[in-house]
Amino acid sequence: MRPLLVLLALSFAGTAMNVWLLSGFLPWFLLPDFSFLAIVYSGLFLPGPLGFLAALPPAVFREVTISGPPGVFFLASLGVYFAASEIGRRIFLRTEVYVLLIVAGLLAAESVSVVLLLVLEGGNPFSLLWGAEEVVRIAWTSLLAVFLFMDLYGRWQRIRE
Amino acid sequence: MIALLGSAIQFFVRSPGFSLDRFVGGIGTYVFRPVYESVGFLRQGVSSVWSGYIELVTVSRENAELRKEAAELKESLKESRDAVLENQRLKELLRFSKTLKKKTVGARVVGHDVSPWFQGIFIEGGSGAGIEAGMAVVAPAGAVGRVHRTYPDLSEVILLTDSRFAADVIVERTRVRAIAEGMGGNLCRLKYVSKTRDVVAGDRILFSGFDGSMPKGTLLGTVVSADRPREGLFLNIRVVTAVNFLSVEEVLVVLSRPAVPFRGGTP
Numbered sequence: 144m145r146p147l148l149v150l151l152a153l154s155f156a157g158t159a160m161n162v163w164l165l166s167g168f169l170p171w172f173l174l175p176d177f178s179f180l181a182i183v184y185s186g187l188f189l190p191g192p193l194g195f196l197a198a199l200p201p202a203v204f205r206e207v208t209i210s211g212p213p214g215v216f217f218l219a220s221l222g223v224y225f226a227a228s229e230i231g232r233r234i235f236l237r238t239e240v241y242v243l244l245i246v247a248g249l250l251a252a253e254s255v256s257v258v259l260l261l262v263l264e265g266g267n268p269f270s271l272l273w274g275a276e277e278v279v280r281i282a283w284t285s286l287l288a289v290f291l292f293m294d295l296y297g298r299w300q301r302i303r304e
Numbered sequence: 305m306i307a308l309l310g311s312a313i314q315f316f317v318r319s320p321g322f323s324l325d326r327f328v329g330g331i332g333t334y335v336f337r338p339v340y341e342s343v344g345f346l347r348q349g350v351s352s353v354w355s356g357y358i359e360l361v362t363v364s365r366e367n368a369e370l371r372k373e374a375a376e377l378k379e380s381l382k383e384s385r386d387a388v389l390e391n392q393r394l395k396e397l398l399r400f401s402k403t404l405k406k407k408t409v410g411a412r413v414v415g416h417d418v419s420p421w422f423q424g425i426f427i428e429g430g431s432g433a434g435i436e437a438g439m440a441v442v443a444p445a446g447a448v449g450r451v452h453r454t455y456p457d458l459s460e461v462i463l464l465t466d467s468r469f470a471a472d473v474i475v476e477r478t479r480v481r482a483i484a485e486g487m488g489g490n491l492c493r494l495k496y497v498s499k500t501r502d503v504v505a506g507d508r509i510l511f512s513g514f515d516g517s518m519p520k521g522t523l524l525g526t527v528v529s530a531d532r533p534r535e536g537l538f539l540n541i542r543v544v545t546a547v548n549f550l551s552v553e554e555v556l557v558v559l560s561r562p563a564v565p566f567r568g569g570t571p
Contacts, residue, residue, distance in 0.1 A: 208419075
């Protein structure tokens with residue numbers, strides 16, 4: 144129950160902070176996607192129905208705060224959860240490098256998918272500068288994911304001891 | 305020496321009403337005056353230091369209180385300035401809403417879409433205030449966007465610069481029509497303008513109102529570049545929006561249904 148509450152708090156506070164407080168001051172590429180991190184952590188660290196349950200609120204937060212077509216980002220977030228869950232079951236080793244690679248890989252996969260869909264739809268709002276900014280966002284979110292992993296994992300170990 | 309001289313003068317040239325007590329007292333005055341003075345000086349110094357110290361303690365307390373009071377006053381002054389500025393903006397918004405001659409509702413911007421793919425803002429007021437998807441959102445400086453989704457007390461607006469935004473526009477100077485489409489940042493592109501048409505950098509672009517998505521005459525922005533490519537039929541025109549979306553704080557939602565039926569999420 145405790146990890147579920149931690150992930151819920153992380154996703155809610157992080158998303159609220161980004162969207163309602165910091166979005167006027169900081170450019171979008173410096174705002175890490177906390178809900179995305181919470182979904183990935185749910186898939187990696189919480190097995191079974193508890194992980195799915197933990198992934199639902201951040202998926203709803205993403206759906207509400209990203210102005211995509213209705214339902215798309217909720218389903219995309221669940222897709223991210225299932226991908227993270229599969230990775231957690233098969234190849235995940237609990238080291239910082241793995242966390243970095245998994246988060247960066249999933250963020251990049253999601254970003255490329257959305258860009259591809261938007262380009263196929265006919266819009267082309269993306270430039271080289273946008274690409275560079277997106278790389279910064281992915282790198283920054285992945286680094287933050289590692290620090291969060293180290294902190295949360297350390298706390299969890301202390302609680303278990 | 306001076307004291308001795310003084311006493312000799314007193315002794316030899318004495319006045320008719322001479323008395324020994326007064327004489328001794330006079331000598332004492334002369335002899336001990338420096339001591340009195342120094343003691344007096346010291347006493348005065350000590351007393352002034354003490355009273356100064358006590359006063360300092362009081363002053364430091366007063367100082368702290370005054371500083372606190374000054375900080376509070378500064379804060380209230382800042383709030384007053386903010387209120388004055390907000391008042392000015394709201395007055396401008398009110399004046400603008402009167403010029404629109406359409407039913408509008410004011411709304412405060414409460415958040416921004418921080419995703420990398422879409423450009424949107426959140427405004428307070430939603431379906432409860434009569435706001436519906438597809439309604440135009442404007443500011444005194446120009447157009448802002450279109451309502452995308454509504455919740456009871458919140459609405460999501462896609463900005464002019466979002467790639468999903470498109471509307472019928474007209475060049476103010478030459479009345480050339482085009483389709484404006486968002487292209488990220490603070491830019492839009494104008495599509496389907498023939499190479500033979502007269503559009504140059506600096507031209508103002510207005511919404512034509514033909515598609516009913518925006519009030520006629522609302523400013524979109526200014527042309528920053530109009531290139532003629534070697535190949536193709538159309539000009540490459542880029543327009544910078546009139547409204548700075550990061551700094552806009554209050555907007556007006558035009559409460560009239562769009563002429564073209566709007567399907568939620570697919571404007």
